[in-house]
Amino acid sequence: MLIFLLVPFSAVAHGDWQWDFSGFASLGAGRINQPDVTFFGTDTAWSVDSDTMLGLQWMVMPTDRWQLTAQVVARGFNFEDDKQYQPKVEWLFLSYQWSPGLRTRLGRLRTPHYLFSESVEVGYSYPWARPPVQVYAALMTQFTHFDGVDLSVVGTWGESEWEVQWFGGQMNGSFLDTEVDIDVLLGNNYIWRYRDWLLRYSLHLDRTTLTNPRAQALIDAFSQFAALDPAFGRIGDSLTPQREWKQFHALGLQWESGNWAVIGEYFISLGPKRGFSTDLQGWYLSLQHRFGRVTPYGVIGAFENTIKSSLIDPIRDLQPTQFGAPEAVTEQLVQLQALGLLAFNSVNTKEESATLGLRFDVYPGVALKTEIQYFDFKENTGNLIPKDYFTKPSSAVAYTVILDLVF
Amino acid sequence: MANRMKVESCPQQLKHLLGRWFLCSWLLLLGGLCWGQESRALVVVVHPENPLNELALLQVRQIFLGRLRLFPNTGHGLEVTDQPHDTAIFRLFYRQTVGMDVDRLSRYRARYIFSGQGRLPARMSDSEAVKLHISNTREAIGYLYADEVDERVKVVFDVPHEEAVSP
Numbered sequence: 001m002l003i004f005l006l007v008p009f010s011a012v013a014h015g016d017w018q019w020d021f022s023g024f025a026s027l028g029a030g031r032i033n034q035p036d037v038t039f040f041g042t043d044t045a046w047s048v049d050s051d052t053m054l055g056l057q058w059m060v061m062p063t064d065r066w067q068l069t070a071q072v073v074a075r076g077f078n079f080e081d082d083k084q085y086q087p088k089v090e091w092l093f094l095s096y097q098w099s100p101g102l103r104t105r106l107g108r109l110r111t112p113h114y115l116f117s118e119s120v121e122v123g124y125s126y127p128w129a130r131p132p133v134q135v136y137a138a139l140m141t142q143f144t145h146f147d148g149v150d151l152s153v154v155g156t157w158g159e160s161e162w163e164v165q166w167f168g169g170q171m172n173g174s175f176l177d178t179e180v181d182i183d184v185l186l187g188n189n190y191i192w193r194y195r196d197w198l199l200r201y202s203l204h205l206d207r208t209t210l211t212n213p214r215a216q217a218l219i220d221a222f223s224q225f226a227a228l229d230p231a232f233g234r235i236g237d238s239l240t241p242q243r244e245w246k247q248f249h250a251l252g253l254q255w256e257s258g259n260w261a262v263i264g265e266y267f268i269s270l271g272p273k274r275g276f277s278t279d280l281q282g283w284y285l286s287l288q289h290r291f292g293r294v295t296p297y298g299v300i301g302a303f304e305n306t307i308k309s310s311l312i313d314p315i316r317d318l319q320p321t322q323f324g325a326p327e328a329v330t331e332q333l334v335q336l337q338a339l340g341l342l343a344f345n346s347v348n349t350k351e352e353s354a355t356l357g358l359r360f361d362v363y364p365g366v367a368l369k370t371e372i373q374y375f376d377f378k379e380n381t382g383n384l385i386p387k388d389y390f391t392k393p394s395s396a397v398a399y400t401v402i403l404d405l406v407f
Numbered sequence: 408m409a410n411r412m413k414v415e416s417c418p419q420q421l422k423h424l425l426g427r428w429f430l431c432s433w434l435l436l437l438g439g440l441c442w443g444q445e446s447r448a449l450v451v452v453v454h455p456e457n458p459l460n461e462l463a464l465l466q467v468r469q470i471f472l473g474r475l476r477l478f479p480n481t482g483h484g485l486e487v488t489d490q491p492h493d494t495a496i497f498r499l500f501y502r503q504t505v506g507m508d509v510d511r512l513s514r515y516r517a518r519y520i521f522s523g524q525g526r527l528p529a530r531m532s533d534s535e536a537v538k539l540h541i542s543n544t545r546e547a548i549g550y551l552y553a554d555e556v557d558e559r560v561k562v563v564f565d566v567p568h569e570e571a572v573s574p
Contacts, residue, residue, distance in 0.1 A: 022521075063485030071523070097477055119518045122518065154469075184548055256511075364492060404523070
């Protein structure tokens, strides 16, 4: 590793073929102050797994226009415990440069939701210890890549530059006990650069199927009462996962001038009106100022996940006693309604946070960061996962120290 | 006593004068070197037979920040070269073209390299190595001090002296 630090970003030519081998790594340690929640695998004991990773990238260019890129990443934290530090192919694509401003890529690509999506695991490339979780949480372990194709066009207009990217493909992953299958993913990104400013807008349309065993148990429970009243069948049917379209919008703004920088992003994801579906939105605003090699920064942000009212309202509006069923059956209906509301309410979440951190650029290619992040849970526990649904703190503080490097 | 004092103070005064003269000379020399380095004009150069004759500042920025992967207008292959990161010419070039210092540039390059956007410039050991490489590689582009240009390279852009606004 030390040898790599002395020869950063190595590039070697082999005959007419050019190839590059490079990599990135993070060694982090973190803990939180609350015993009742976990934060990316971190709890009250210091852990080095949550923010530790190693990535290796290989690029080969047989001609000026063709390029093959592969990137493999091994992460210390994964929501599936048995896959810690297991190498995973994040990039594997073939690229063709049609003209100076037109390029196509085909293969496994990064999901391009946000400003730092495509380098989300390269800690050295951004100021914070980790990208603000109010926006980047889903990308940090699960939905990091898709398989498909993209087309990028780059141009200028006066003193400004613009870039448009169209992409399409498919993606799947899981988060805790929810399987996410996106069989059609379409989108485009627009980037505009002018002097110190960068503005980015992203639009995705995903045909999504969400499968969750808890939701399936509810579907089955409601469906079995369909004979009593069609309302139960309709509830079960509305929860049944099917391929439904989901919309995603994200706006990013970056201003960097001299030693000052401001970065902000906002996203909203609108789920379909059926299936186990939610609406998500989040934002953050970051301010930093560089003093030589030291950059203190502050971030504020918020995140919200809300079950569609079209799904929960029919359950809430049920009147178990109106069906004239025997008492034992009515009792079951009351419990089922309560269970349904409990399950859905556990998904609703709202959090706000504030972060203070410090980045020290030890050497070009090496940065040391330390960060304190305060979470205020307005509803449930936001991006932190409770160990027990019935024991939820109202706030938490996460501490992180991380060394990022590129080579 | 007074005469001895006069005789002793004279060499001492001379020593002081000489000392000040040397100090001032060195300061002027160093200052001149520094000032000279900072004020030396920079140029962007390509192979003499490269069909490209001129670049705009925005195109220079795009090329050296990896946002253009082929030569503009001609569509020929593009290989960007860099000088060592700890040299004055490297710092000056990126300050005057893209408005970035070493740390910020390093962070920017990490972002685009590991997002699969392109590759880093090939690092040369010094200006002579830049000229040698460009003279042997038609796709190459690099930067030099204007007074280092010779027949092995062709100038396509004169870097403005004022500090650039970051892109």
